[in-house]
Amino acid sequence: MRIGKFAKTVAAGALAVACLTSVAACGPGSSNNNASDVPAEEVSTDLGDGTYELTLWDGAGLKALDDALIAGFQEKYPNITITATYDPDNVTQQNGPRIISASDTPDLARITDIGSAARGNHLVNLEEYADAYGWELPDAQTTIYRVGADGQIGADGDLYAVPSSLSMTGLFWNKDLGAKIGLTEAPKSMEELEDAMAKAKDAGILPMMLPGKDGGASFIYQALMVNAGGADAVQSWIVQNDGASFDTDAAKTAAETLQSWAEAGYLPSDVNAVDASTALGRFTAGEGLFFPSGNWNVASVSEAMGDAAGFTSYPGTTESDPATAALNAGSAFGIPANAKNKNAAAAFLDYLTTEEARQIVIDNSGYAPAGDGELPTSGDALVTEMLTVYGDLMSDGATTDFINNATAGIQSSTLIPNFQLLLDGSLDAAEFPGIVQSAYEEELGK
Structure with a gap:
């Protein structure tokens, strides 16, 4: 299957005149005084025969994949060396803004808050590079990494x-x-999913393994909310668009549905004590017909369960409605405005869109490949199922970013504790959306 039905060719024509002769960041917002100390570098894909030493910063959870990508890149560009540093994943969100705005910033960095980074002029606007290299990246992969004037x-x-x-x-x-309840293929609608869970309950099988301790309820909840109100409304809230709200009928409907599943006994009796790691272990040991999670667990599930494991997207309300998923980058790499080797750094970004890099992603992680083109192949059956799901979503599905990413604090301070209250019946489902929206507005200072 080829990705790219809705691919958007990135063009340089939208750049302001002031950005045409320099790759210093031209995003909206306050100026970055440090950027003026870095010499302008005219955009070029020709790196000549000079040597370059780049630095890259990311979260430790992506080290194995990054190292493989760097090795592939350096083989293609033997005159470029990349030295990577990694922070613990739980501090990258906090450290990211400081790292990309420093005077000695890396040449390539994981971007943890694209809006403030672009508005603060801490990033290179990549439109000229996209035009020079001819990048074609599907909208679903890039929407949350674009910032307007x-x-x-x-x-x-x-x-x-x-x-x-x-x-x-x-x-x-x-x-x-x-197979014990006659389910031979993945549910194609939420009605089929609920029917299968009811049959599983009657057969003495836990219908759905769910980690309530650390926020795992959000994945299936988000799918229910998208089904009830559409992906655009959810995405608008996640990216903090003016007027967007979580306090909607769709969010209420999703909360009521999730709570009804808990009340029906479809979830673990100790759901709020189950974290993601425990849920994964219990599911792969045979507890639970369904397990809402993500492709980051594909390798672990495949290794433990083999052919017994399946992977599918979250179904729409009916079979004719689009399937849904939350989708964002394993890492989204940008070039800080203070980077010393911008053209060489852009060559690495270009490499990420190549077929070679896409295959490296499949061979070294459970993630899906970025970029346009034919999907890589895998000898692992579950990875192949995941790639098929991904390809279908890129063509006909409804994708958004994760609601957990809407603000820096929304996950730990609001979603996790209130999902727990929702699941144990302590919170009226009708109150859940308003609580989340109030916390969101307080954090954003609205």
């Missing part, structure tokens, strides 16, 4: 980061348990 994140803005790979939510299911 008004500071809003969205498809109409300029590109400031390129994903190395893509994390994607989905629904694992146990085919052996499914």
Whole structure:
């Protein structure tokens, strides 16, 4: 399957005149005084025979994949050396803004807050490079890495980061348990999913493994919310568009549905004590017909369950409605405005879009490949299922970023504790959306 039905060719024509002769960041917002100390570098794909020493910063969870990508890149560009540094994943969100704005910033960096980074002029606007290299990147992969002149994140803005790979939510299911209730293929609608869970409950099978301790409920909840109100409304809230709200009928409907599943006994009795690691272990040991999670667990599930494991997207309300998923980069790499080797850094971003890099992603992670083109292949059956799901979503599905990413604090301070209250019945489902929206507005200072 080829990705690119809705691919958008990135063009340089939208650049302001002031950005045409320099790759210093030209995003909206306050100026970055440090950037003026870095000499302008005319955009070029010709690096000549000079030697370059680049630095790259990312989270430690992506080290194995990054190292493989760097090795492939350096083989193609023997005159370029990349030295990578990694922070613990739980501090990258906090450290990211400081790292990309420093005077000694890396040449390539994981971008943890694209909006403030672009508005603060801390990033290179990548439109000229996209035009020079001829990048064609599907909208679903790049919308959340674009920022417009008004500071809003969205498809109409300029590109400031390129994903190395893509994390994607989905629904694992146990085919052996499914066979016991006559389920021979993944549910194609939420009605079919609920019917299968009811049959599993009657057969003494846990319908759905779910980690309530650390926020895993958000994945299936988000799918229910998208089904009820559409992907655009959810995405608008995630990227902090003016007027967007979580306090909607769709969010209420999703909360009521999730709570009803808990009340029906479809979830673990100790759901709020189950973290992601425990849920993964219990599911792969045979507990639970379904497990809402993401492709980051494909390798672990495949190794533990083999052919008994299946992976599918979250189904629409009916079979005719689009399947859904939350989708964003494993890492989204940008070039800080203070980077010393911008053209060489852009060559690495270009490499991420190549068939070679896309295959490296498949061979070294459970993530989906970024960029356009034929999907890589895998000898692993579950990885192949994941790639098929991904290809279908790129063509006909409804994708958004993760609601957990809407603000820096929304996950830990609001979503996790209130999902727990929702699941144990302590919170009226009708109150859940308003609580989340109030916390969101407080954090954003609205």
